[in-house]
Amino acid sequence: xxxxxxxxxxxxxxVRLRRGRRAEATVYGDPLEMATKWxxxxxxxxxxxxxDGAFLGRLKNLDLLREMxxxxxxxxxxxxxxxxxxAVVESLLDAGIQxxxxxxxxxxxxxxxxxxxxxxxxxxxxxxxxxDGNVQVA
Numbered sequence: 001x002x003x004x005x006x007x008x009x010x011x012x013x014x015v016r017l018r019r020g021r022r023a024e025a026t027v028y029g030d031p032l033e034m035a036t037k038w039x040x041x042x043x044x045x046x047x048x049x050x051x052d053g054a055f056l057g058r059l060k061n062l063d064l065l066r067e068m069x070x071x072x073x074x075x076x077x078x079x080x081x082x083x084x085x086x087a088v089v090e091s092l093l094d095a096g097i098q099x100x101x102x103x104x105x106x107x108x109x110x111x112x113x114x115x116x117x118x119x120x121x122x123x124x125x126x127x128x129x130x131x132d133g134n135v136q137v138a
Contacts, residue, residue, distance in 0.1 A: 004047040004078070005038040007031050007068075009061050011052065020129075020136070022055060031064060032071050039072045046077045047101075053082020054104070062091055069096030080127050084109070089116055093123055101127040104137040 007014050014031040018024035052060035059082040069077055079092055080101030089100050106113050106126045116124050129136040
């Protein structure tokens, strides 16, 4: 079994949201420090979410994600949050991210997901958030 420690990024900080509410964020610190901590404890993969991107509908933390990939070269990183175009998928992969997770786009734009899978069949995953049996989107 592989465990993917999650690092949710909001306003440049590692956070955890209560029930997905931006106003109810608990700050845990620097995302880069969290990444190196998890990798030092044996994590092979990290799951990073650009919450700013999820709320805005467009990726916001590309530079921070690039820094994260450089900070933990022995780990692999998958990223979700605000990914709505092939150009953004390519930017993330070029930044050292190994897998791109499509969530809201999978529900709202299946044609985009199909195109992404065609162009990057080994680097795309679909993430589904659910609450009480219903799909949730940002």
